[in-house]
Amino acid sequence: MPLVPLIEYDAAPPAVRAVYDDIMATRKVDWVNNFWKALANDPPTLERVWSSVKSVMAPGAIDSLTKEMVYVAVSVTNNCEYCIMSHTAGAQRNGMTKAMWSELMAVVALANETNRLANGYRVEVDERFRTQPLG
Numbered sequence: 001m002p003l004v005p006l007i008e009y010d011a012a013p014p015a016v017r018a019v020y021d022d023i024m025a026t027r028k029v030d031w032v033n034n035f036w037k038a039l040a041n042d043p044p045t046l047e048r049v050w051s052s053v054k055s056v057m058a059p060g061a062i063d064s065l066t067k068e069m070v071y072v073a074v075s076v077t078n079n080c081e082y083c084i085m086s087h088t089a090g091a092q093r094n095g096m097t098k099a100m101w102s103e104l105m106a107v108v109a110l111a112n113e114t115n116r117l118a119n120g121y122r123v124e125v126d127e128r129f130r131t132q133p134l135g
Contacts, residue, residue: 007040016040019050026054035082065094072101073108 009020009032019040020032039046057067068091075083088101096104117123 002038004038004041006034006037008037012040013043015043016046019043019046022054023050033086035086063094065091065096068094069096069100069104073104073111076105076108077112 007016009017012020020036023032023036024030036046036050039049057064057071062070068087071087072084072091075087088096091101
């Protein structure tokens with residue numbers, strides 16, 4: 001059960017409608033999903049989070065499909081059903097196949113297992129990993 005009401009477009013104050021309009025224009029859709037309708041209960045949060053999403057998920061050094069798949073992986077790890085479903089749909093719109101999704105789930109499961117083992121065993125980080133610059 002939701003903790004806040006969903007703010008529909010027709011009932012939204014002007015500042016919220018402006019964000020909704022930007023969401024629909026940016027995503028080239030004719031609807032606003034429930035995540036944004038829930039955040040609309042606090043317009044400053046709605047505006048801040050939408051601004052971050054637009055910035056981070058925009059085309060850049062990482063392609064849109066990869067960004068969506070990373071989002072799915074983190075959402076699975078964090079157990080966010082809403083985000084799993086939303087970003088799986090986004091990844092599919094960007095070309096993710098069923099085979100890619102299955103392989104992604106295998107990577108997520110493996111990473112979670114090995115992360116827990118490394119943490120549990122308190123494995124010391126190899127010096128080579130510490131001194132290797134990004135580049």
